[in-house]
Amino acid sequence: MDKVVIPQEKKQYQEIGRDLRQKIQQGHFAIGTRLPPERNIAETYGVSRTIVREALLMLELEGTVDIRQSSGVYVIRIPNENAEEEDPILHGEVGPFEMLQARQLLESNIAAFAAKMATKTDIENLRRTLEQEQRAIVANDESGDNDKMFHLLIAGATQNQMLLDTVKSIWQRREASPLWQQLHSRIATKGYRLKWLADHQNILAALRRRDVMGSYQAMWQHMENIKGTLMELSDVDAPEFDGYLFESVPIFQGKLV
Known part of the structure; x- marks a missing residue:
């Protein structure tokens, strides 16, 4: 009989948040620039827009971006390479x-x-x-x-x-x-x-x-x-x-x- 595999916790918003953070670190988005529209980000990663929102909230919470209603999401800080290790509060966090x-x-x-x-x-x-x-x-x-x-x-x-x-x-x-x-x-x-x-x-x-x-x-x-x-x-x-x-x-x- 095949072994039953228990599904592992998947936090897509964290994966997307980490990738966006990495792009900011690599200089794809400078301080003061606006991230692509939420719809575009969702299409790029092939996920729902609610997951993208959770990823952006994660970056806002850590102080990397500023979410401005009816305006956009703007980079306000370039996180260092150890940003995630310095703030592990969101590890395993449900969106x-x-x-x-x-x-x-x-x-x-x-x-x-x-x-x-x-x-x-x-x-x-x-x-x-x-x-x-x-x-x-x-x-x-x-x-x-x-x-x-x-x-x-x-x-x-x-x-x-x-x-x-x-x-x-x-x-x-x-x-x-x-x-x-x-x-x-x-x-x-x-x-x-x-x-x-x-x-x-x-x-x-x-x-x-x-x-x-x-x-x-x-x-x-x-x-x-x-x-x-x-x-x-x-x-x-x-x-x-x-x-x-x-x-x-x-x-x-x-x-x-």
Whole structure:
């Protein structure tokens, strides 16, 4: 019997980021020059544009480039040859869009299951969390963590500890991710918090109705809204781009096809 080979972790964005860094080191792009458009980079490496975005975020995080919305990506520093060894923080790091994809697939199904399993206490706790977030937004209070709590409460409403632990694990990884923090800092304003609050209210309304498909759709759309916003903010050379991140998992009339 042939030996089963376990797939190894592949971080394409890191490979592309390293290659772009090397090109900068070799003088292909001088300080102050603009890198090729994101679409061109994606075509050159034969990858999706979300992977290119993650590679550019990696270079921005290390201080090599500056991403300027609606302008482009500019070289601001020539990294030395030991740049990666000096800053190993991104070794093995999952990209923010890959992380968001996992959340969309998992948490949409969790919301659907929670619509069946949630107790009155679960629904009440979710309602109180949204009220707390609404008050925090009005007061410009950024100290709370109501967003995270809302998603954990939904996972807990499934009455399945394994699902709750899985969602907790993803959030812990998100909080420890420098790339995610770099990207998420752009959507932490009051306006975006109000947008996510409205999404959460739609999810809660579906859960209250015990609407399984409605809960699935509301959570899927919430993640889609986050993705779309992040794509728009990070797609500096084509802000009108509206392609789907998860083309391998299309959704049609509330069902995966």
